[in-house]
Amino acid sequence: MNKKISLLIVDDEESVRDSLYNWFLEDGFSAACADSAASALAMIESKNFDIILTDIKMPGMDGLELLRRIKAIKKDAIIIIMTAFATVDTAVQALKDGAFDYVTKPFDPDDLSHLIRNASRQIMLAEENTQLREHLKLENVDDIIGNSTEIKQVLEEVQKVAVTNSSVIITGESGTGKELIARAIHANSPRRFFPLVSVHCGALSESLLESELFGHEKGAFTGAIYTRKGRFEMADNGTIFLDEIATISIKMQIELLRVLETKSFMRVGGSKLITSDFRVICATNRDLKQMVDEGRFREDLYYRLNVVNIRIPPLRERKDDIPVLVQHFIRKYCTAMSRNPVSIEEGALSKLQEYDFPGNVRELENMIERAIVVGNGKEIRIKDLPLLKETSQTLTESLEELERKHVKAVLEKYDWNISRAAKALQVDRVTLYNKIKKYGFKENS
């Protein structure tokens, strides 16, 4: 958010004022406090506040009267009424008199955060309108690096699609920056005041995925003391990012389609229908259309998700980006490790530009990080990029030869402790014994 929003807290109870004051400072707002309606009015005369939060019951002038007085001078003031004892009558009165919202103390932390985001959104959007700002410029994309026409084209598509509410599928090999692009879309959309919630579908089993996505009700099963929000609920007013969408089961595909169509669902163990207003962005490194043709991905879901498709080309198709990415990652990791920035040898850079990067930008990033760790602190040299050297050698090695070397290395690492070595290799002990026999390994050989 570009502008600091200012808040005035009006409450006669010091502990409430202090708690709210701290909360807002930590959240990046500028905040002030008043202990009575009268002193609030005096403060409002000399300073403009974007949001005013006031208690109802205070000695002297009460919160409802304060609301009416402020509204009389400043019609569009955003005033939130807080009360310890909500009654329908006062709530109706407050809203009639123009309160932005009416809330009961104490708040659920998440409700307070949502309330303030809502109010902030109203302020920011009003501001944008008065400035007649058109979405001509992308913001919050400083971390997307690249000079190539390919990446510029991707950013153009991001800009076009961001302001719409359409579902988007981002395709590209692993490590090409799909999540980064999803964030950029969200950050440039009118939903940016609310969260972008990510789900890594591939990492979750089917039953876990269900509870992750939909949440569960208090008491849904033994030990469920608290209600748990699912990702769809967390993404209310925001965006949900479903990574590795191709990995979900057919059953989940049906569930997902239903939620996308109705924008409503039930928490596990619940009977109340919950609605959530979210936008969907998906990512995959697979050819979904082909999966549809093979009957492994539902066609109806495919069409619902695939309203807009953004393809990110692999790094080897946009080698112009490599030098700027290298500079970017050097800066990033030298800062993170509190080191002076290093340079890169000409030869090392051209080696990188010759390389194919099957792991794309993520692989390049890891390589640079590692090179800074092992390097001489001044310059990245070819020998600091051993992955490159190894791949060119090992590319001619057979799988068997690679296995032989790897198993041997792991055995030595664990001092021939078979259980631990087997665990590290993710095989059972019998399999490991067979490999030892097959390759004729002996301890200390």
Added chain:
Amino acid sequence: MADMTIKLLNYGYFEKKMLSELAVGVSSEFEAEVKIVEGYLDLNAYFDAVRKQYNGNQILRYIDSHDAADYQKLVGLFNVDLFIPILTYIFGQAYLGGKSAIASGYRLTNERYGLTKNEALFHARFLKEVNHELGHCFGLIHCHNPGCVMQSSTYVEDIDQKSPHLCGNCRNLFHEGNR
């Protein structure tokens, strides 16, 4: 920042192993020496009978009254349900730019939400919570960079969405503010 010391005061009966893991995570994030100290405190004094929770404001004030001769920052580690008057619960809180913070593991376990116990996940969440509150002690405010530990988290799934680390931006602010 060579001689920064952060003290972790264990009021939650957490195990040594978990605490030393925590210390490693805190130490590397804030480039500081971390000391773990056992704390003794009668929490009854801070129990609110109506809310059946412990008053986080009062506990933080108590922690902050400690003599700060041998450390720069102090985090009290608890295992009880904390609240502040205006919120139904908190995971922890800190004095912004101050020297003290508190964090509780109470609402960070899977069991509390009816899910299978996951010790590693609990430790990860606790580290994130402690680093977050320490970030506030170092003057950092909430950050909107996805993955940054200074993102605001209002429920436990929120915590899972972020890393235990400061983003580049927050790290720069941390360095600037604590030179």
